[in-house]
Amino acid sequence: MTVLILTCRQDVTxxxxxxxxxxxxxxxxxxxxxxxxxxxxxSAEYVRGDFYGHLxxxxxxxxxxxxxxxxxxxxxEPAAHAPEPSEWLTAETEQALYGMLYSxxxxxxxxxxxxxxxxxxxxxxxxxxxxxxxxxxTVVTTFPRVARQFATQYRDIVVKSASGPPAGDPPVALPTTxxxxxxxxxxxxxxxxxxxxxxxxxxDIRLTSVGGRLFAARKRATSDQVDGRYGATGxxxxxxxxxxxxxxAVRDYTDLAALAxxxxxxxxxxxxxxxxxxxxxxxxxxxxxxxxxxPIADAVAxxxxxxxxxxxxxxxxxxxxxxxxxx
Amino acid sequence: MTVLILTCRQDVTxxxxxxxxxxxxxxxxxxxxxxxxxxxxxSAEYVRGDFYGHLxxxxxxxxxxxxxxxxxxxxxEPAAHAPEPSEWLTAETEQALYGMLYSxxxxxxxxxxxxxxxxxxxxxxxxxxxxxxxxxxTVVTTFPRVARQFATQYRDIVVKSASGPPAGDPPVALPTTxxxxxxxxxxxxxxxxxxxxxxxxxxDIRLTSVGGRLFAARKRATSDQVDGRYGATGxxxxxxxxxxxxxxAVRDYTDLAALAxxxxxxxxxxxxxxxxxxxxxxxxxxxxxxxxxxPIADAVAxxxxxxxxxxxxxxxxxxxxxxxxxx
Numbered sequence: 202m203t204v205l206i207l208t209c210r211q212d213v214t215x216x217x218x219x220x221x222x223x224x225x226x227x228x229x230x231x232x233x234x235x236x237x238x239x240x241x242x243x244s245a246e247y248v249r250g251d252f253y254g255h256l257x258x259x260x261x262x263x264x265x266x267x268x269x270x271x272x273x274x275x276x277x278e279p280a281a282h283a284p285e286p287s288e289w290l291t292a293e294t295e296q297a298l299y300g301m302l303y304s305x306x307x308x309x310x311x312x313x314x315x316x317x318x319x320x321x322x323x324x325x326x327x328x329x330x331x332x333x334x335x336x337x338x339t340v341v342t343t344f345p346r347v348a349r350q351f352a353t354q355y356r357d358i359v360v361k362s363a364s365g366p367p368a369g370d371p372p373v374a375l376p377t378t379x380x381x382x383x384x385x386x387x388x389x390x391x392x393x394x395x396x397x398x399x400x401x402x403x404x405d406i407r408l409t410s411v412g413g414r415l416f417a418a419r420k421r422a423t424s425d426q427v428d429g430r431y432g433a434t435g436x437x438x439x440x441x442x443x444x445x446x447x448x449x450a451v452r453d454y455t456d457l458a459a460l461a462x463x464x465x466x467x468x469x470x471x472x473x474x475x476x477x478x479x480x481x482x483x484x485x486x487x488x489x490x491x492x493x494x495x496p497i498a499d500a501v502a503x504x505x506x507x508x509x510x511x512x513x514x515x516x517x518x519x520x521x522x523x524x525x526x527x528x
Numbered sequence: 529m530t531v532l533i534l535t536c537r538q539d540v541t542x543x544x545x546x547x548x549x550x551x552x553x554x555x556x557x558x559x560x561x562x563x564x565x566x567x568x569x570x571s572a573e574y575v576r577g578d579f580y581g582h583l584x585x586x587x588x589x590x591x592x593x594x595x596x597x598x599x600x601x602x603x604x605e606p607a608a609h610a611p612e613p614s615e616w617l618t619a620e621t622e623q624a625l626y627g628m629l630y631s632x633x634x635x636x637x638x639x640x641x642x643x644x645x646x647x648x649x650x651x652x653x654x655x656x657x658x659x660x661x662x663x664x665x666t667v668v669t670t671f672p673r674v675a676r677q678f679a680t681q682y683r684d685i686v687v688k689s690a691s692g693p694p695a696g697d698p699p700v701a702l703p704t705t706x707x708x709x710x711x712x713x714x715x716x717x718x719x720x721x722x723x724x725x726x727x728x729x730x731x732d733i734r735l736t737s738v739g740g741r742l743f744a745a746r747k748r749a750t751s752d753q754v755d756g757r758y759g760a761t762g763x764x765x766x767x768x769x770x771x772x773x774x775x776x777a778v779r780d781y782t783d784l785a786a787l788a789x790x791x792x793x794x795x796x797x798x799x800x801x802x803x804x805x806x807x808x809x810x811x812x813x814x815x816x817x818x819x820x821x822x823p824i825a826d827a828v829a830x831x832x833x834x835x836x837x838x839x840x841x842x843x844x845x846x847x848x849x850x851x852x853x854x855x
Contacts, residue, residue, distance in 0.1 A: 237670070238719060244669035246678075247653040283718070290719050292691035297668045297720030300650025300690065314641050323627025326574040341624045342571035343564070351573075363627065364619035391610070392565060392617050393624030 203267050204229040204505045205256075205307070208274035214487040214498075215274050221502035230263045232256065235277030237294055239284070245301040254301040265305040270505045272310050274483070308461070310412070310504060311482050315459040319482040322363045322395065326477075332453035333446060334477035337398040337468075345386040348396055352382040357399040400476045406441060406467035409486050409497055410451050410460070412504035416486075416495045417441040419469065438492040447475055454480065461504065530594050531556040531832045532583075532634070535601035541814045541825075542601050548829035557590045559583060562604030564621055566611070572628040581628040592632040597832045599637050601810070635788070637739070637831060638809050642786040646809040649690045649722065653804075659780035660773060661804035664725040664795075675713040675723055683709055684726040727803045733768060733794035736813050736824055737778050737787070739831035743813075743822045744768040746796065765819040774802055781807065788831065 204227055208215045215231065222229050232241055236258065245254035245265070254265035279294035280286055299313065311319070318324060329336050340351045341363060352358055361377040379399055388394075408417040419441035443451075455463050464484025467475040486497040531554055535542045542558065549556050559568055568585035572592070581592035606621035607613055626640065638646070645651060656663050667678045668690060679685055688704040706726055715721075735744040746768035770778075782790050791811025794802040813824040 238717060242670040242717075243720065244667065244671050244674045245650055246665075246667045246674075247650075247657065247663060248665040250657045250663075252654055252657070280719070285718075289691070293689065294720055296648055296690035297650060297670075297722075300648045301668065303645065303648060303651040304654040314645050317644060318630065318641050321623055321627045321630060323572055323574075323623060324630040327579055327631040330574065330577045330579070336574060336577075338573075338575040340571065340573045341628065343569040343624075344571050347571045362620065363623035364616070390565060390569075391612070392607070393570065393621055395624075 202228075202269035203263055204269055205263065205271045205302075206231045206274060207234060207271065207276040209233050209235065209277045212275050214485060215272075217487060217490070217498035218272070218501050218505070221499045222506065225502060225506055227269075227502070227506045230256065230258060230261055232258050233277045233282075234279040234294070234298055235281035237279055237298055239282055243298060243301060245297070245304065247304075252304050254304060256301075265301060265307075268302075268305045268307040270308040270310065270507065271302060271305075272501070272505055273313065273316065308507070310461040310501070311463075312459065316482045319458045319460055319463070319480065320365075322479060325480050328454055328457050329450075329477040329480070332457065333450040334454070335474055336477045337400050339395065339397040341393055341395045343390055343393050345389045348386040348389045348394060349382070351396050352380070352384065352386070355398040356382055357401075358396050359399050361395050361397065363393065363395045400468040400470055400478075402468040402476075403471055404469040406465075406469050406475055407438070407484075407489055408443065408447070408451060408465040408467065409484070409489065409495075410455050410463045410465070411497060411500040412461050412507075413452065413455075414500045414504075415443055415448055415451060416489070416493075416497050416500070417443045417447075418489045418493050418495065438489055440493045440495060444475070458482075462501070529555075529596035530590055531596055532590065532598045532629075533558045533601060534561060534598065534603040536560050536562065536604045539602050541812060542599075544814060544817070544825035545599070545828050545832070548826045549833065552829060552833055554596075554829070554833045557583065557585060557588055559585050560604045560609075561606040561621070561625055562608035564606055564625055566609060570625060570628060572624070572631065574631075579631050581631060583628075592628060592634075595629075595632045595634040597635040597637065597834065598629060598632075599828070599832055600640065600643065635834070637788040637828070638790075639786065643809045646785045646787055646790070646807065647692075649806060652807050655781055655784050656777075656804040656807070659784065660777040661781070662801055663804045664727050666722065666724040668720055668722045670717055670720050672713040672716045675716045675721060676709070678723050679707070679709040679711065679713070682725040684728075685723050686726050688722050688724065690720065690722045727795040727797055727805075729795040729797055729803075731796040733792075733796050733802055734765070734811075734816055735770065735774070735778065735792040735794065736811070736816065736822075737782050737790045737792070738824060738827040739788050739834075740779065740782075741827045741831075742770055742775055742778060743816070743820075743824050743827070744770045744774075745816045745820050745822065765816055767820045767822060771802070785809075789828070 204222060206215055210233060237243060241258035243256050256263045278291055279298055280290045283290055323341050326336055326339055338355060342348055359377050359379050402422050404419045404421050406417060406419055418438040420438045421436040460482050464481045466478040468478055469475055490497045531549060533542055537560060564570060570583050572581035583590045605618055606625055607617045610617055650668050653663055653666055665682060669675055686704050686706050729749050731746045731748050733744060733746055745765040747765045748763040787809050791808045793805040795805055796802055817824045
């Protein structure tokens, strides 16, 4: 049984997991969807109730019936490397490739449907509340008046992007920025704006959940620092003990969001409370592993190497009130 | 409790349902996400575990706590009508709007997560098999050799798009086309190609499932016709009786795919077997209602007017082998 890793060519984090899988003697295939069609080929047959599918890449043939698990790391856009790329070719290739993979019974880390919803920051806040995390008061609004009231009430706030930093250079948006109640909120009408109470923090916490195994790391904050996850701050990431109620909340969250892998960011305040900031379903872990020595890549490899499951029922959208088939 | 209809301005099918909701005295708000921000505004607050959200459009204020159900018809792209549209503004607005809607407890017809997966044609074939439908032998491949073998084995086949007809004019792809084993399959290597055994049919069947209420219509086929759903063929759509095993298969399919609304296309062969061709989660129904008199718009209105539900667990991806939170 083989592990499939969907990622682009330059991905050192994937390299770390590949090394761990090799150590365990687990066969794997690495594929960039951008290489289909061309470098990589696929075929899926649906005949009289049977399904046969296979991928061919790098001189290897991978049968869908031999697929153990699928790790969606940093996949390229399907058909992006085709000689004549087009939106339509990308759409066709996406359907063909992911349709074939969805038809297999492999386990996903993470399933694309779960990931799409899990990326939605306002939705995260609701799930975080429900899971038992402390969440800083937050507003997402296009009303300048509402933004002004929020800033007046909470005084010290940050403004951040709901969809993450925009692509492109020069960037069209600011990084997470601390502002006061006297800011000019007129521009809020031009685009939904996410404002959140600033948490005076003594540390940043990054908690990585890998199929139920949790790894937390702490990095002391410099005074008044807003986002200390990346870059040099003079402090290093160190392993942190996970309070029981946080461990329970993480499990509730990943269950509700149907995530096998998730990277949580918290701000630890002066009283030691971990405030939920966000949960990144595809968050990096290499920088944490390098500084703390926590075996996260090995945990990912172990999860991917686990037995494939059959038909699993999911709980995604438990907050969303799906139609449930309307039966 | 109010119904929210997400659709563009020119949508006569939505007009039909709006009329039925008015007859029932059910309050509704119609919103085109393209009008946010600008014509329409939104605000969502997440404070100490409580969630308050509202939409303002057309002089009406809609509170998320008063939201009964959401019908995703033909929504425009968020922020498309903004004075300075951009990819990033669309991403931010999409997060803000759908994040707020996901945080409500309304019922969805259909939830966007379910729709995304349900559109995937190769995945549909697996779900259809599993639900008990007869499915014509199908292959999706980038191997010219596999395509040629399939054509030789089944002789009379059709080639069709996996992702649906491409946007743009002139079209870059053919509509569903009947071909024989002597076709030139070299081009298959340039893009995944879906080939399916041709079903000699005496009729097209369109079956519309609305929250468990099923409406089937039959249209006699002219000889050798490939896709007779639209356009003048000299035959009209007429109501059709639904065999019990088809009704059971439809319920299994919509349950597995978590679809409150679905439009199924079948080819009825000379022996009366209904062959599954595809299931469109957002398929039109106006043309069927106009010709058959079947009250589909009223069924949609009745479903939307139903009581909101709380937290519903979904079964989407039962074929996909989600990680299930990995707990």
